[in-house]
Every structure is written in C-alpha cells, then in structure tokens.
Amino acid sequence: DGGITQSPKYLFRKEGQNVTLSCEQNLNHDAMYWYRQDPGQGLRLIYYSQIVNDFQKGDIAEGYSVSREKKESFPLTVTSAQKNPTAFYLCATRIDRVVDNYGYTFGSGTRLTVV
Amino acid sequence: AQKITQTQPGMFVQEKEAVTLDCTYDTSDQSYGLFWYKQPSSGEMIFLIYQGSYDEQNATEGRYSLNFQKARKSANLVISASQLGDSAMYFCAMRGPGYSSASKIIFGSGTRLSIRP
Numbered sequence: 001d002g003g004i005t006q007s008p009k010y011l012f013r014k015e016g017q018n019v020t021l022s023c024e025q026n027l028n029h030d031a032m033y034w035y036r037q038d039p040g041q042g043l044r045l046i047y048y049s050q051i052v053n054d055f056q057k058g059d060i061a062e063g064y065s066v067s068r069e070k071k072e073s074f075p076l077t078v079t080s081a082q083k084n085p086t087a088f089y090l091c092a093t094r095i096d097r098v099v100d101n102y103g104y105t106f107g108s109g110t111r112l113t114v115v
Numbered sequence: 116a117q118k119i120t121q122t123q124p125g126m127f128v129q130e131k132e133a134v135t136l137d138c139t140y141d142t143s144d145q146s147y148g149l150f151w152y153k154q155p156s157s158g159e160m161i162f163l164i165y166q167g168s169y170d171e172q173n174a175t176e177g178r179y180s181l182n183f184q185k186a187r188k189s190a191n192l193v194i195s196a197s198q199l200g201d202s203a204m205y206f207c208a209m210r211g212p213g214y215s216s217a218s219k220i221i222f223g224s225g226t227r228l229s230i231r232p
Contacts, residue, residue: 040225042206108157
C-alpha cells in the first residue's frame with residue numbers, strides 16, 4: 001500500500017541538541033510539506049518542496065532545516081536554534097498535476113518533546 | 116492575505132444528532148478550494164470533504180456535507196447522525212489559486228467535537 005511513513009512516533013530531545021525527523025513516501029507525489037501543530041492549535045507551515053533539490057521556507061522556518069535529495073524523502077532537522085521545539089510535527093505530500101482537489105495526504109506525525 | 120476562521124473551539128453533541136461546524140474564510144482570489152480534515156486523538160489528519168470555488172453544488176461525502184455560501188465566504192461542515200467515533204478535532208482549510216504545489220494550504224485553528232452517548 002502507498003503511504004507516508006513518519007518516524008519516530010515519539011522523540012525526546014535534550015536542550016541544545018539537533019534532531020532529525022524522517023518522512024518517507026511511496027505515493028510518487030511531487031510535493032512534500034512539513035507542518036507544526038501546537039496543542040489546541042492549527043497547523044503552521046515550516047518548509048515545503050515541490051521538486052528534488054529544491055525547497056522553500058514556510059511561515060515558521062526559523063530554527064529548522066530540510067533537504068530533498070530524493071523524491072521519496074524529506075527529512076526535517078530541528079536545530080538548537082529553535083527555541084520552543086516541543087510540538088507535533090506532520091509531514092504531508094501532494095501530487096503536482098491536475099487532479100480532483102489538490103489536497104494533502106498526511107503522515108501519522110512525530111511528537112517531539114524537549115526534556 | 117488568506118485567512119481561515121473557526122470560531123467554535125469546542126462542541127458537545129448528543130449521539131445521532133446532526134452537527135454543524137462553522138468555518139469562514141477570507142481571500143481575494145476567485146479560484147480556491149476548501150477542505151475539511153478530521154484529526155482523532157492518534158494525530159493523523161483524515162481528509163473528509165472538498166469544495167471548489169466554482170462548484171455550484173454543495174459537496175457531499177456520506178454523512179458529511181459542506182454548506183458552501185460563497186457570498187458570505189463560509190464553508191460549514193455538516194455531519195448528519197453523529198456517532199461516537201466522530202469525536203475528534205476538525206480543521207477547515209483553504210487552498211490558494213492555481214493547481215501547482217506552490218499553492219499552499221492554510222488551516223484554521225480547529226474545533227474539538229465531542230459526541231455524548
């Protein structure tokens with residue numbers, strides 16, 4: 001079955017450490033996105049990538065970095081510069097051609113906690 | 116700038132009753148799309164229903180329907196005959212103009228729906 005795999009499901013980070021969240025998809029979708037969700041709030045866009053080796057900042061990119069070396073993979077690194085990284089992180093994909101609604105397909109998320 | 120507003124932080128509904136979740140949006144674009152997603156406690160976002168700005172009829176998907184009032188810029192989700200499994204967070208979202216992946220999707224702050232047995 002095609003889908004999006006985010007790992008790990010839960011991640012604990014010490015202050016001052018960088019951590020990398022994995023997002024892998026086998027849907028052959030062109031675009032990939034990273035969103036952050038804080039408790040009781042909506043999703044905010046961190047970074048997105050439309051094609052391999054290209055990515056764009058979203059609304060809250062500070063303290064985060066990404067890479068897109070393969071179509072299937074879009075890892076997110078939460079750096080020590082991110083002052084409040086504790087949140088739920090969702091990866092999403094989208095196909096880049098005319099289809100019904102251009103909606104997202106989401107992964108199951110990674111919950112990051114700073115300890 | 117585009118904006119999505121969900122004014123109901125939380126709602127309680129009796130099982131088997133219908134429920135309406137409110138969503139208003141703001142955009143100056145003529146072409147856009149509106150979505151509703153469900154997020155259960157597990158965290159995954161589940162696509163429910165979509166309405167294009169040029170669609171003349173309200174979208175329906177099983178027990179879900181979208182009450183689209185373009186002039187009022189509202190896109191309310193109606194769930195008929197609610198079930199206990201409908202208890203979740205619900206997000207309204209909007210896609211900007213165009214059909215490329217550069218057209219980002221923005222989300223409202225969500226409504227937490229709780230179904231009482």
